[in-house]
Amino acid sequence: MSDVAERVKKIVVEHLGVDESKVEDNASFIDDLGADSLDTVELVMAFEEEFGVEIPDDAAEKILTVKDAINFIDENAS
């Protein structure tokens, strides 16, 4: 697991209070991990903070799974 993936998953576990084993690449924040719309906003903020990236609202709307988040950060983080 890449460094980015590990950090993303750690944030998801902390913010959504879910078991680490459930945070698979294809897990959907809302459908699989119990997040609501406000939780996902907060998750995106936490990713921004952790990786020093800005995630605009239109991009954030497309980050629906753990993998989406990892991919966005891989592509955009400096």
Add this chain to the structure above:
Amino acid sequence: MLAAPVVAAQAERLSMRRVVVTGLGAVTPLGCGVDHVWNKLTAGESGIQAIQSFDVSDLPAKIAGVIPVGETSEGKFNVDDYVERKEQKKMDTFITYAIAATAQAVKDSGWEPTEEEDLDATGVIIGSGIGGLQGISEGTLIEKDRGPRRLSPFFIPANLINLASGFVSIIHGFRGPNHSVVTACATGSHAVGDAARLIMWGDADVMVAGGTEAAVCRMGVAGFAAARALSTGFNDEPTTASRPWDKDRDGFVMGEGAGIVVLEELEHAKKRGAKIYAEVLGYGLSGDAYHLTAPAPDGNGGFRAMKGAFRTAKVDPDKIDYVNAHGTSTPLGDEIEHGAVKRLMGDHAKNVAMSSTKSAIGHLLGAAGAVEAIFSVKAIETGVIPPTLNLENPSDGCDMNLVPKVSQERKVNYALSNSFGFGGTNASLIFGPAP
């Protein structure tokens, strides 16, 4: 104007629906859980202490009634027992106190419905004087220092006053009236009184009602200190600072916590064999129309609130055994309330016991009226009247039985509880024995 038959029908309808107290829950500076708090209160213990959770070096008031944190089994507050870790960041502390006190009250009442019609008939009115003061302060700094994009999506719902009622309804599934009260230090009494009326009018059969507050933070202390409302002369002896009616009193001591009661329509409670603590008999409200923070000197506002409570209770003042006074330990307020009670009670005043439990826990602001309603109900249930701590030398003219320092045993059939708030808002409740 309504036709006479309509008025008569309304009066009959009102008198048909009686409201009783079937559950109690409290988080106070004396601990978490009503029995635990009541035992300490009637033993004359104080929950006032030096503030340690934030810097008070530049604040004139350095003490408060703060919630003892620790194990639930020891009567202390453990937030993890009431709210999941990941949910805690979604709410200011005033909401967690309300959730904890509600959990206790609901469990105590035994009313934990699952049928849709029962859930629809169960409502919530929890108020707060200030709401998420700490959360709003912190959010303001985040926005200022780091910009609006760093503000949590939970910033607004975590701090809104009615979200105490909101969270409680979501947790328990109560889908009846969902309401809130914001009347400063009268909030808790108004919430209990308004909830009783919703049951009387048939809007609900059961109401979870009360008040909550968590304003013991730098902004809260600084703000009340700026209004010159707080005691500042007893920082070295915190437990002696709240001294209602005493000549040396110099202001109120802030406290925090929550008081929640389960109110229920009498027949509903009887039908399910619920334990009934007391009946909510009377509720009166008034406004001073006088000053932002000072009570009207003639006690007119409090007097009329009490009078309203007697009118609706259909009980004469000479039936009252115990008055849980507003009694905040401020130089002006205590004597004015004492005068108003005496004026209302007349000759009977000499037979009445009146105490201020703020002497032990401080002033819980929006939670005060609800916690004090619980103490009034407990006085009826147990026949013990909690004391007014630190009352060494009553001010001139304060000659009622103010239950100085030690609790008194006496049969209490009827109890009156007063709450008066900034803005000149007043509420009085009368409780009577379980029918």
